[in-house]
Amino acid sequence: MSNPEDTHTSQKVALVTGGGQGIGAAICRRLARDGYHVVVNDLELERAEVVAADILALGGSASPAIADISDSAAVDRMFDQVEAQVGPVTALVNNAGIGGNAAIRNVTDEYWAHVLAVDLNGVLHCTRRALGPMRDNRAGSIVNISSRAWLGWWGQSAYAAAKAGVIGMTRALAVEMSSRNVRLNVVAPGLIDTPLLRNREPDALARLLKSVPIGRVGTPEEVASAVAFLSSDRSRMVTGQVLYVCGGKSVYAYPDWPDEK
């Protein structure tokens, strides 16, 4: 399969926000292997182009699409272009997000607004736009990337609020869209091996790992595998659910337990 350039494709079309690196890039590669034409969205053109080129080199089909998801007009323009070039998006993965650690005394109005603008409003902008054709065509799946951190973690008030909001929005829309054969689900990763995590002090990482029963960080590919399942017909009876990919951290976060191994 080649890049369809500006021609319509009969392939299923997936759009992955923040697909230019980390978890998003792994999701793009996985969905391409599963036969989708993958639209790699990112803020950074070069990142999106590299991931799309990798997919093409491996015989898949992909194209980059630049838009800041916190800007609803830019999101609408991106979807207009994608629909004109490759057809309606049948699988949307709202992955783009920004993290950040801030004790509450450092949570300014600006910081709060910025985190929510990307991590919550960005999900709304893409979801609302994607749902138009999905509703009309009575087909589609949306997977939103939240985080185990929504359950609570130090320094995460803004991030957890946004990621909790994503879960609430997903559950509400899963009900609203149920008669239209459109499913919405959440994947909530725990500690995942990304550059951000690798840059942490070894001591801090070791402490964090104590809160993961499985005892290791997850890989972006393990998150991508959950997304692929929820995007596909294999999960056609599943909607409004949260699938944790966190090595058990969501069920048991006590930092020090007896070693039973």
Ligand SMILES: NC(=O)c1ccc[n+]([C@@H]2O[C@H](COP(=O)([O-])OP(=O)(O)OC[C@H]3O[C@@H](n4cnc5c(N)ncnc54)[C@H](O)[C@@H]3O)[C@@H](O)[C@H]2O)c1
């Ligand atoms: N890495 C983890 O351990 C972890 C854990 C739980 C949840 N998550 C969530 O997974 C998702 C991906 O995380 P990651 O670690 O791969 O992040 P990352 O920072 O490595 O990559 C995020 C990508 O999104 C892009 N992006 C950022 N803001 C954007 C915007 N406004 N519009 C379009 N693109 C934008 C960035 O340019 C970047 O390429 C995020 O939603 C994050 O909150 C990550």
